[in-house]
Amino acid sequence: MNDNACLLFVYGTLLVKHNQFAAYLQRHCTFISKGRTRGTLYDVGEYPGAIIDDSGGYVYGSIYSIYKPDEVLPILDEYEGISPNDLQPHEYVRLLTPVETDSGLTNCWVYAYNWPVDGLKIIDGGDYLGYKAF
Template sequence: MTDKPNLLFVYGTLLIKHNEFAAYLQKHCTFISKGRIAGTLYDIGEYPGAVIDNSGGYVYGSVYSIDKPDEILPVLDDYEGLSPNDPQPQEYLRLLSPIETDEALLSCWMYVYNWPVDRLKIIDGGNYLTYKSDSSL
């Protein structure tokens, strides 16, 4: 696995075209590949949360190359609730995670859900866009 701290794996609202932060991502990042990571995807309500685990499932999303990580990641961190003003423990953590693509295993930044999941609905199939298009959300 090559360490590339300028890569970002997104799996949720940052993939939705009408989301202003997804538009920001598209403007400042370049799509690299579809990807996946072993884990479980949960329905948090307005957005999903991914937990990395060995449950046998996968979370699916996209890998992007970030043009200027030092400028872009703090904006995305604020969107994901990682500012110093957000409640502790923070809802998400930004971690370097091993993302599988058809070509390679890539080390990517990923926002991982950090709160209890025992009362949350699992998104079967691990694909948020499919889930949104199949449901009446």
């Protein structure tokens, strides 16, 4: 990957203002727009997990432009538990995923949940911030 801008879609704790990694994201990225991607959002406990699929639902979040992805993504990967030092299978995977905006579709990196969702509560409406009402 080079230092060209890339896009990241975030839907969970990276949107929470008092989260130190959300603050890191704000310092190293530029907000582009709100967006949504097809899938189902689950309450994993202290954070959500999105399963990207064509189930008919949507996961809502924000799109950010990362100008130095070679520096920023490894830090976010570590936060999300997918660094090379983290045990397999990772709880999340980082995927390029189509995200809908008012301007159309764009491909973004997204941290998708990678563990079984049996017994997890679905977050109706796919909006984590609305669900948690921070």
